[in-house]
Amino acid sequence: MTSALKKSPASVKPVKVIRTVLRWVLNIIIALIFFIPFYWMFITSVKTLGQTLMMPPTFLVSEPQWQNYPEVFTKVDIWGELKNSLIVTAGTLVCQCITVIPAAYAFARYDFKGSKVLFGITLATMMIPAQLIFLPVYLMFSKWGMINTYWSLILPSASSAFAIFMLRQTFKQVSEELLEAARLDKAGEFKIIWKIMLPLARPTVVTLAMLTFISVWNDYFWPLVMTTKETVRTLPVGIASLQMTESGINYNIMMAGNVILVIPVLVVFFFAQKQIIKAFTYTGVK
Amino acid sequence: MQQTKLGMPVVSEAPSVVRPAMKQKSGLRRFFIAVRPYLMIAPAMVVFALFLIYPIFYMVYLSFFDWNMIGEMKFIGVQNYTNMFSDSDFWQVLGNSIYYMVMVVILEMALSLLLAAYLNKNTRVNQILQTIAFTPYITSMVSVAFIWMWMMDSDYGLLNYFLSFFGVDPIGWLSDPKVAMNALVLVSVWKGLGYNTIIIISAMQAVPGYLYEAAALDKTPKWKSFYKITLPMISPSIFFLALMNIISALKVFETVNIMTKGGPMNSTNTLVYNIYQYGFQYFKIGYASALGVALMVVIGIFTLIYFKVLSKRVYYSN
Numbered sequence: 001m002t003s004a005l006k007k008s009p010a011s012v013k014p015v016k017v018i019r020t021v022l023r024w025v026l027n028i029i030i031a032l033i034f035f036i037p038f039y040w041m042f043i044t045s046v047k048t049l050g051q052t053l054m055m056p057p058t059f060l061v062s063e064p065q066w067q068n069y070p071e072v073f074t075k076v077d078i079w080g081e082l083k084n085s086l087i088v089t090a091g092t093l094v095c096q097c098i099t100v101i102p103a104a105y106a107f108a109r110y111d112f113k114g115s116k117v118l119f120g121i122t123l124a125t126m127m128i129p130a131q132l133i134f135l136p137v138y139l140m141f142s143k144w145g146m147i148n149t150y151w152s153l154i155l156p157s158a159s160s161a162f163a164i165f166m167l168r169q170t171f172k173q174v175s176e177e178l179l180e181a182a183r184l185d186k187a188g189e190f191k192i193i194w195k196i197m198l199p200l201a202r203p204t205v206v207t208l209a210m211l212t213f214i215s216v217w218n219d220y221f222w223p224l225v226m227t228t229k230e231t232v233r234t235l236p237v238g239i240a241s242l243q244m245t246e247s248g249i250n251y252n253i254m255m256a257g258n259v260i261l262v263i264p265v266l267v268v269f270f271f272a273q274k275q276i277i278k279a280f281t282y283t284g285v286k
Numbered sequence: 287m288q289q290t291k292l293g294m295p296v297v298s299e300a301p302s303v304v305r306p307a308m309k310q311k312s313g314l315r316r317f318f319i320a321v322r323p324y325l326m327i328a329p330a331m332v333v334f335a336l337f338l339i340y341p342i343f344y345m346v347y348l349s350f351f352d353w354n355m356i357g358e359m360k361f362i363g364v365q366n367y368t369n370m371f372s373d374s375d376f377w378q379v380l381g382n383s384i385y386y387m388v389m390v391v392i393l394e395m396a397l398s399l400l401l402a403a404y405l406n407k408n409t410r411v412n413q414i415l416q417t418i419a420f421t422p423y424i425t426s427m428v429s430v431a432f433i434w435m436w437m438m439d440s441d442y443g444l445l446n447y448f449l450s451f452f453g454v455d456p457i458g459w460l461s462d463p464k465v466a467m468n469a470l471v472l473v474s475v476w477k478g479l480g481y482n483t484i485i486i487i488s489a490m491q492a493v494p495g496y497l498y499e500a501a502a503l504d505k506t507p508k509w510k511s512f513y514k515i516t517l518p519m520i521s522p523s524i525f526f527l528a529l530m531n532i533i534s535a536l537k538v539f540e541t542v543n544i545m546t547k548g549g550p551m552n553s554t555n556t557l558v559y560n561i562y563q564y565g566f567q568y569f570k571i572g573y574a575s576a577l578g579v580a581l582m583v584v585i586g587i588f589t590l591i592y593f594k595v596l597s598k599r600v601y602y603s604n
């Protein structure tokens with residue numbers, strides 16, 4: 001008995017140790033693959049121009065050049081673009097609430113002629129990417145004289161087929177008895193949505209709002225093609241314009257701009273990782 | 287007994303419940319109840335019709351014209367299409383787009399499957415690694431493109447510095463026409479890897495455990511149960527992800543516009559970037575629209591293939 005007990009740890013251990021060590025090495029490599037680019041962005045943003053052009057590169061900076069950040073503000077109108085980003089994000093969120101909530105409720109709770117077809121069309125629009133139709137939409141807005149207005153940035157994403165789909169699923173799960181009870185109390189449909197449906201669907205609504213915030217905040221393509229002037233351009237377009245300097249790219253200033261762009265999303269992500277990851281995986285599970 | 291009417295709530299009405307209000311409904315009220323659902327979906331439908339569906343028809347219409355955005359529109363029939371098909375640049379751009387798409391999809395799916403199998407177990411460390419891997423996905427493509435552009439700098443970039451440890455000569459990541467497209471593929475795969483991995487993990491964790499227990503009883507080796515049980519069971523998710531990756535690869539624009547501007551020697555010019563160039567730089571609206579129709583056809587073909595394959599081969603649990 002004793003010999004058997006003694007023997008097994010001795011023969012198992014080396015393999016196990018090697019496996020654990022290998023696993024940790026692999027873990028660290030995976031973490032570094034995703035972490036280093038972000039670290040490199042940050043550390044470059046506090047270097048002098050000379051330090052960025054050193055070979056071998058330095059991974060630590062003894063005197064961080066924080067003044068790179070104010071310099072970004074002198075090169076592009078960060079405050080103005082921040083304001084534009086906030087207006088477009090908030091405007092999109094408000095519009096989506098107005099269009100998505102009633103539509104999701106109607107598709108979930110009413111049986112009406114053509115509902116299947118209309119819902120099918122709604123789902124099919126998810127297959128039409130903005131990158132396919134930007135030119136005709138630009139021409140439409142330019143015909144209406146709405147280029148360089150917030151409307152050209154907000155209206156095309158004023159509704160969301162995906163949000164309608166998600167919210168409809170949630171609304172469908174609310175029990176009919178609850179609604180019947182409310183109807184017996186003479187609650188109107190608006191009141192039912194506002195007082196019963198939305199509070200129950202709160203996690204979904206918050207999730208969808210976060211998804212919209214992140215995608216509108218990060219979006220570069222649409223504001224780039226819909227605007228020709230600085231006045232309504234959002235932060236990503238402004239940061240990208242740091243590239244166009246006369247004397248090549250100053251990567252330290254460039255990276256400082258990128259830190260400014262990335263920080264709000266990273267902060268939101270840090271505090272709500274679980275919800276955000278869950279929200280994005282919803283999109284994939286269908 | 288009341289039958290479900292147009293616009294009535296979907297209720298399996300209990301026959302014993304009598305609702306007096308129902309009986310005295312005026313015609314106007316009935317009409318309102320009938321149109322109410324349409325009123326409620328109307329705002330969303332208007333947005334879809336105006337900004338997604340109509341533009342497609344408008345684009346097809348424009349593709350038959352010669353127009354520079356300011357002057358007269360001139361109808362030229364299928365001239366834009368014949369020009370497009372006889373233009374070697376178009377075939378190069380189409381080839382670039384397909385190459386990019388194939389590379390991104392294959393690498394993304396293979397790597398995320400590996401990573402998912404590796405991080406599948408629900409431990410604290412694995413969750414932290416998943417979160418770290420997910421971070422690029424929620425980061426603006428602008429920042430990702432600039433960070434990688436800087437790391438891929440051929441003289442001062444981090445990538446060439448790391449490779450020099452292994453005796454690799456400096457690579458012109460974004461300046462060598464043979465390499466540049468692969469560099470863009472790398473960026474895209476890096477950005478999407480965490481997202482794809484997490485979707486695959488959640489699919490893997492939804493596979494019923496008794497299947498593995500049965501396999502364990504039969505002493506099936508682990509790789510075999512992965513190949514025979516896990517892969518078939520998660521195939522719907524994999525196919526869905528593949529389609530999403532195909533479509534998102536076909537609409538690539540940001541990395542091209544920021545990192546290469548379609549160069550060097552047109553080697554990274556893709557369909558969307560080409561439409562952008564013809565529309566907003568050369569002001570050839572008709573030709574740009576014809577390119578748009580081409581992109582639509584390519585996306586349509588892959589979507590169709592997806593649904594065909596899905597309906598035939600993929601395992602469904604119900």
